[in-house]
Amino acid sequence: MGVALAIVIIVIGSVVFHLLSPWWWTPIATNWGFMDDMISFTFWITGIVYVVILLFVAYCVYKFQYREGRVAAYEPENTKLEIWLTILTSLGVVALLAPGLFVWFQFVNVPEEATEVEVVGQQWSWSFRLPGADGKLGTADNRLISEDNILGINPKDPYGQDDIIIDGYDLHLAVGRPVKMLLRSVDVLHNFYVPEFRAKMDMVPGMITYFWMEPTRIGTYDVLCAELCGVGHGYMGGTVLIDTDDDYDLWISEQTTFAEMTTNTGIEFTKLVEDP
Amino acid sequence: MVETKNTSPPSVPPAEVDEVELYHAKSFWTKYVFSQDAKVIAIQYSGVAIAIGLVALVLSSLIRLQLGFPEMFDFITPETYYQFVTMHGMIMVVYLLTALFLGGFGNYLIPLMIGARDMSFPYVNMLSFWIYFLAVLVLVGSFFVPGGPTGAGWTLYPPQAILSGTPGGKGLGIILMLVSLALFIVGFTMGGLNYVVTVLQGRTRGMTMMRLPLTVWGIFTATVLALLAFPALLVATVMMLFDRLLETSFFMPSLVEFGDQLSYGGGSPILFQHLFWFFGHPEVYIVALPAFGIVSDLISTHARKNIFGYRMMVWAIVGIGALSFIVWAHHMYVSGMHPYFGFFFATTTLIIAVPTALKVYNWILTLWNGNIHLNTPMLFSLGFIVTFLNGGLTGLFLGNVIVDIPLSDTMFVVAHFHMVMGVAPILVVFGAIYHWYPKISGRMLDERLGKIHFWVTFVGSYLIFFPMHYIGLVGVPRRYPELGDAAFIPDSVATLNSFISLAAFIVGIAQILFLYNLFWSLRKGRPSGPNPWRATTLEWQTPHTPPAHGNFGPELPLVYRWPYDYSVPGASEDFLAQNDPGPLDSESST
Ligand code: HEM
Ligand SMILES: [Cu+2]
Ligand SMILES: [Cu+2]
Numbered sequence: 041m042g043v044a045l046a047i048v049i050i051v052i053g054s055v056v057f058h059l060l061s062p063w064w065w066t067p068i069a070t071n072w073g074f075m076d077d078m079i080s081f082t083f084w085i086t087g088i089v090y091v092v093i094l095l096f097v098a099y100c101v102y103k104f105q106y107r108e109g110r111v112a113a114y115e116p117e118n119t120k121l122e123i124w125l126t127i128l129t130s131l132g133v134v135a136l137l138a139p140g141l142f143v144w145f146q147f148v149n150v151p152e153e154a155t156e157v158e159v160v161g162q163q164w165s166w167s168f169r170l171p172g173a174d175g176k177l178g179t180a181d182n183r184l185i186s187e188d189n190i191l192g193i194n195p196k197d198p199y200g201q202d203d204i205i206i207d208g209y210d211l212h213l214a215v216g217r218p219v220k221m222l223l224r225s226v227d228v229l230h231n232f233y234v235p236e237f238r239a240k241m242d243m244v245p246g247m248i249t250y251f252w253m254e255p256t257r258i259g260t261y262d263v264l265c266a267e268l269c270g271v272g273h274g275y276m277g278g279t280v281l282i283d284t285d286d287d288y289d290l291w292i293s294e295q296t297t298f299a300e301m302t303t304n305t306g307i308e309f310t311k312l313v314e315d316p
Numbered sequence: 317m318v319e320t321k322n323t324s325p326p327s328v329p330p331a332e333v334d335e336v337e338l339y340h341a342k343s344f345w346t347k348y349v350f351s352q353d354a355k356v357i358a359i360q361y362s363g364v365a366i367a368i369g370l371v372a373l374v375l376s377s378l379i380r381l382q383l384g385f386p387e388m389f390d391f392i393t394p395e396t397y398y399q400f401v402t403m404h405g406m407i408m409v410v411y412l413l414t415a416l417f418l419g420g421f422g423n424y425l426i427p428l429m430i431g432a433r434d435m436s437f438p439y440v441n442m443l444s445f446w447i448y449f450l451a452v453l454v455l456v457g458s459f460f461v462p463g464g465p466t467g468a469g470w471t472l473y474p475p476q477a478i479l480s481g482t483p484g485g486k487g488l489g490i491i492l493m494l495v496s497l498a499l500f501i502v503g504f505t506m507g508g509l510n511y512v513v514t515v516l517q518g519r520t521r522g523m524t525m526m527r528l529p530l531t532v533w534g535i536f537t538a539t540v541l542a543l544l545a546f547p548a549l550l551v552a553t554v555m556m557l558f559d560r561l562l563e564t565s566f567f568m569p570s571l572v573e574f575g576d577q578l579s580y581g582g583g584s585p586i587l588f589q590h591l592f593w594f595f596g597h598p599e600v601y602i603v604a605l606p607a608f609g610i611v612s613d614l615i616s617t618h619a620r621k622n623i624f625g626y627r628m629m630v631w632a633i634v635g636i637g638a639l640s641f642i643v644w645a646h647h648m649y650v651s652g653m654h655p656y657f658g659f660f661f662a663t664t665t666l667i668i669a670v671p672t673a674l675k676v677y678n679w680i681l682t683l684w685n686g687n688i689h690l691n692t693p694m695l696f697s698l699g700f701i702v703t704f705l706n707g708g709l710t711g712l713f714l715g716n717v718i719v720d721i722p723l724s725d726t727m728f729v730v731a732h733f734h735m736v737m738g739v740a741p742i743l744v745v746f747g748a749i750y751h752w753y754p755k756i757s758g759r760m761l762d763e764r765l766g767k768i769h770f771w772v773t774f775v776g777s778y779l780i781f782f783p784m785h786y787i788g789l790v791g792v793p794r795r796y797p798e799l800g801d802a803a804f805i806p807d808s809v810a811t812l813n814s815f816i817s818l819a820a821f822i823v824g825i826a827q828i829l830f831l832y833n834l835f836w837s838l839r840k841g842r843p844s845g846p847n848p849w850r851a852t853t854l855e856w857q858t859p860h861t862p863p864a865h866g867n868f869g870p871e872l873p874l875v876y877r878w879p880y881d882y883s884v885p886g887a888s889e890d891f892l893a894q895n896d897p898g899p900l901d902s903e904s905s906t
Binding site for chain 2: 043046047050054057061062063064065066072074075076078079082085086089090093094096097100101104105106107110111112113114115116117118121122125126129130133136137140141143144145147148162163164181182183185187192223225226227228229231233235236238239240241242243244245246247249260261262264265266267268269270271272273274275277
């Protein structure tokens with residue numbers, strides 16, 4: 041009795057906790073609402089399975105608890121039941137997997153109109169790079185990194201000259217304009233993580249990773265690092281703002297390009313070396 | 317519906333292998349220290365594993381001190397925090413659970429359950445333990461070197477693992493970690509080959525593969541997995557050692573560390589992740605499959621009912637084992653590998669859920685119409701079902717690639733894997749110790765203490781890890797020593813963290829009850845007799861308890877039936893031991 045009751049209490053307690061929990065995901069700020077829907081859907085399916093199975097366990101424990109003289113049944117197999125359980129479980133799994141893979145397809149296929157935004161991680165700060173008027177990012181390589189080329193941009197690549205470099209300041213994005221976030225690392229693994237975006241991806245030195253999204257909600261969001269990158273991992277903060285179109289255009293007109301940075305070293309340069 | 321397929325064949329086949337001459341120890345040293353008796357080696361393995369496991373438990377309390385009460389303890393800096401987390405994780409997974417299930421339970425139970433006198437290669441078996449012991453010493457040693465142990469996370473991802481931004485990265489910490497792992501693998505391979513050969517070659521007459529207790533099936537399959545998976549880790553450790561010591565670049569692309577161009581170039585950090593998880597995912601099942609097997613036997617014995625769907629259970633173990641080699645990259649959905657891998661690995665991962673679910677159903681259907689003794693081993697088994705089910709279901713979140721994207725690297729993952737491969741297998745370990753202690757010592761563990769131990773551990777662990785999922789849902793990343801001041805984290809998360817930490821301390825302290833029980837019962841426990849649970853498997857039928865050297869006296873047992881003949885209709889007792897010719901014999905040989 042006691043044990044069965046304890047299991048029932050665990051089931052009820054878990055469900056109540058789930059329903060009353062003030063701990064829930066932050067309001068979303070991109071087009072990936074489907075991820076939230078999938079989590080909710082998975083909660084429903086798994087939650088029902090959890091409750092049904094545990095209540096059944098509780099019932100068994102209650103009903104078939106040891107009693108002097110009770111004789112247990114002898115039933116080694118029941119093929120029909122086992123086949124049914126296999127079919128039902130497989131159906132549940134397909135129900136979860138199919139919509140998941142469908143959206144994964146959208147996640148990995150970047151729409152044509154997405155503009156590129158580069159995020160560069162290093163121990164333990166973020167820098168960003170936006171394409172200039174030509175709409176293209178120049179190539180870059182960690183081997184080119186030096187004090188006055190902190191992102192290792194290829195100086196011979198004409199596309200790179202007008203690239204906008206944001207170092208030590210916040211990144212801005214325009215609401216409603218899809219972006220392809222290109223992720224790069226100078227040193228170790230990092231992970232560009234903004235909980236409100238839902239999407240995230242590791243940044244790996246030696247390669248460029250990516251994800252895409254469409255910002256949908258104006259606001260200021262914290263950037264965190266989600267891949268262990270040394271002792272500063274927990275303190276690798278940053279900020280992203282999602283602006284209205286006008287604010288964004290104003291902001292971007294005030295930024296410095298790579299060409300400007302390398303020619304007039306004076307002020308910009310001191311700013312750079314002071315960065316953490 | 318009742319089928320009785322698994323009863324005895326008309327005749328018992330003759331011995332295929334002659335009795336081997338056993339090595340007989342002559343001195344105290346060869347009997348208890350450099351012993352070649354699998355039972356002694358089992359105790360040695362278990363003792364060392366539990367001792368180092370206690371270190372990992374203390375480390376978890378230190379982690380929880382920091383998370384529950386940040387900035388209160390000066391000795392916990394980010395450096396030490398990462399060292400605690402790394403060592404805690406690595407010890408728990410490899411040095412405690414793997415060693416305890418395979419080296420401990422495997423050594424004790426395989427020969428006894430299959431009716432063998434010992435392992436096939438007793439000398440190699442002894443070496444296996446001593447190399448494991450050496451691996452543990454090296455691991456412990458890393459706590460005392462300048463710079464301390466590595467803080468790279470138990471996944472040891474390069475490049476950070478061997479760079480100066482990570483504790484122990486430029487010191488001895490990471491080197492000792494890698495050396496210790498390599499030693500562990502060498503030691504394990506010796507033991508593992510032994511377990512496999514013994515199961516295949518050493519079974520007594522009549523003990524067909526389909527009459528093996530599920531415990532043996534679980535340990536056997538886990539060992540095969542380990543023999544195939546550990547080499548991937550071994551090459552990864554060796555390659556990383558080369559990268560660290562010889563400046564090769566297997567895993568190291570060109571990179572700039574704090575403004576300095578390093579001489580590395582051309583290597584692939586993701587290659588390491590593939591090698592690591594090619595080991596790491598099967599590792600989850602190396603820990604889980606023995607637990608699956610053991611819990612099947614505990615449930616069947618204490619519910620006085622045959623395990624439901626034995627053949628399905630065996631094929632599920634084998635199937636899960638095989639599938640576990642093609643799901644590894646579900647740990648790498650956000651690693652930057654080619655995104656189309658996501659389709660493949662999400663599909664294989666969710667497929668593995670099917671045999672796993674069937675096992676859960678079968679445990680529960682074994683309870684159905686049983687006669688359930690709610691003693692300590694059964695309680696721990698029920699606790700296993702609850703926590704394993706919980707962790708298995710959250711696995712459906714993380715395996716489904718699109719759902720994993722927002723959740724990966726958050727506390728949701730930490731909660732998930734603790735439920736499924738931390739708490740669940742540990743509960744089985746406890747259940748198994750309560751179950752087999754009488755055979756090992758000849759005395760029962762105290763039931764009352766055992767029950768208190770169970771309730772505190774089970775309920776406490778649930779209170780630790782169930783709410784933790786929700787901290788992850790909020791978006792709190794794992795491996796953060798503090799919550800920081802990110803706006804999306806409400807203050808209530810800190811309160812919840814303090815609560816979780818309190819629960820963790822209580823669970824930690826409750827383990828003293830268990831240790832006390834172990835030592836107290838050794839001398840004061842109620843004598844158990846040879847077969848206190850009235851169980852069917854061979855280890856309970858030995859002429860001596862604890863079993864003597866050679867296990868079975870002059871004559872090895874003959875096996876007539878499968879291990880689950882509980883409550884057989886028409887039998888005079890509610891169990892028929894595997895070596896009992898029994899009443900069904902004449903009926904079924906028609
Ligand atoms: C009372 C018992 C335990 C408590 C309170 C506990 C607590 C924790 C905590 C707080 C973390 C750090 C989470 C983070 O911020 O990243 C952690 C990490 C971990 N734990 Fe446990 N744990 C316990 C038992 C176990 C067991 C039995 C296992 C065996 C599988 C285990 C395996 C791990 C692993 C693999 C990690 C990850 C380490 C890393 O991130 O590198 N833990 N544990
Ligand atoms: Cu990081
Ligand atoms: Cu896995």
